[in-house]
Amino acid sequence: MKFGISSVLIVAAAPCLAETSAGFVRLRDTSVEERPLSLSIWYPSADQASGTVGGNPVFEGALAAPDAAFPDGALPLVVVSHxxxxxxxxxxxxLSSSIARAGYVVVEVNAPRPDNAALALDEIWRRPQDIRRAIDLVLADETWGPRLDGSRVSVAGFALGATAALSVAGADMDAARYLRSCSADRATEEPDCGWYDAQGVDLSETSPEGLAGLARDPRVTSVIAVNPEYLSALGAVPAGVSALRMSLGNPDNASADGQIPQAVVIPGASIVDAFAICTDLGPAILLEEEGEASLCGESPEARRIIHQEISDAMISFLGGGAEQAGAD
Incomplete structure (x- = not known):
């Protein structure tokens, strides 16, 4: 298994920051040649921030303390598929840095981004594989394995990442129903149907073997799903796995059988609030590049409040129902 520590990329050095922040390191796995993974690992730290991670000209990065000392003891693991x-x-x-500061090791999974709709088709089953692979890697790693409580493993995701998280937690996928998700009478229900259609790609071309290989990871004790996609094709999360479903904005009606009960709604939010806070130049850059300036939301202050509500709800769940599930 080829699994080494890559250099930590700090997008913007910030040597004068006095605020304490989560520790950060990046691990890279190239054992699967066609799908290398970069794992961003966050953990509690009392060190001062010396830079930011995840930022770019449009979005602000999160404060980080690279290579900070790790606290004593084994901590629960949260895997994020965003x-x-x-x-x-x-x-x-x-989000990862916020959860880490509350006492968790958080691993955000970063896989290669598909360049076109044809390549994106199989993300529905590849992303759950990525999550399982990330859990395998950190638990087996000689540095990180001893730092993790393998009996308390949670997964969290937004949008397609939430669908992947639910799949890994054991929500069965009805493949036939999924493949009809972009049919004429339902195409407006899922965000990528228009993109697929514009490039002449049909969900029926999704790998049947990949869909058939979707399976629960028994190590996962809890799941958090924020605005999951293709929810109507998913079954119930099995007993013994604690589940939190969150809606940014009005809840959808896709959980036809109530198999994933609605628990938290943030009415003033929308799915774009899953993005980071925009820089001052962010809206103008998005407009120049024919992007959506609406990705920046109402204001940085409004998004900051929504981010706090999201992270507070997740941390409360992880410290309550999710922790109890891991103890059962």
Whole structure:
């Protein structure tokens, strides 16, 4: 297994920051040649921030303390799969660092971003594989394995990442129903159907072997799903796995049988609030590049409040129902 520590990329050095922040390191796995993974690992730290991670000209990065000392004892693990098909690496840095400061080791999974709709088709089953692979890697790693409580493993995701998290937690996928998700009468329900259609790609071309290989990871004791996609094709999370479903904005009606009960709704939010806070120039850059300036939301202050609500709800769940599930 080829699994080494890559150099830590700090997007913007910030030597004068006085605020304490989560420790950070990046691990890279190239054991699967066609799908290398970069794992962003966050953990509690009393060190001062010396830079930011996950930032770019559009979005602010999260404060980080690279290579900070690790606290004593083994901590619970939270694996984060953030965003839809075209989300950038480390889009969830703002969330991962927040959860880590509450006493968890958080691993954000970053896989290669598909360049086109045809390549993106199989992300529905590849992302759950990525999550399982990330759990394998950190638990087996001689540095990180002893630092983790393998009896308390949670997964969290947004959008397609939430679908992947639910799959790993044991929510069975109805493949036939999934393959009809972009049919004419339902195409507006899922965010990527228009993109697939514009490039002449049909969900029926998804690998049947890949879909058939979706399976529960028995190590996962709890799951957090924020605005999951293709929810109507998923079954119930099995007994023994604690589940939190969150909606940014109005809850959808896709959970036809109530198999994943709605627990938290943030009414003033939308799925774009899963992105980081925009820089001052972010909206203008998005407009110049024919992007959506609406990705920046109402204001940095409003998004900061929503981020706090999201992380507070997740941390409360992880310290309550999720922790109890791991003890059962």
């Amino acid at each position: 965003g839809g098909l075209r989300s950038a690496a480390e889009s969830g840095a703002w």
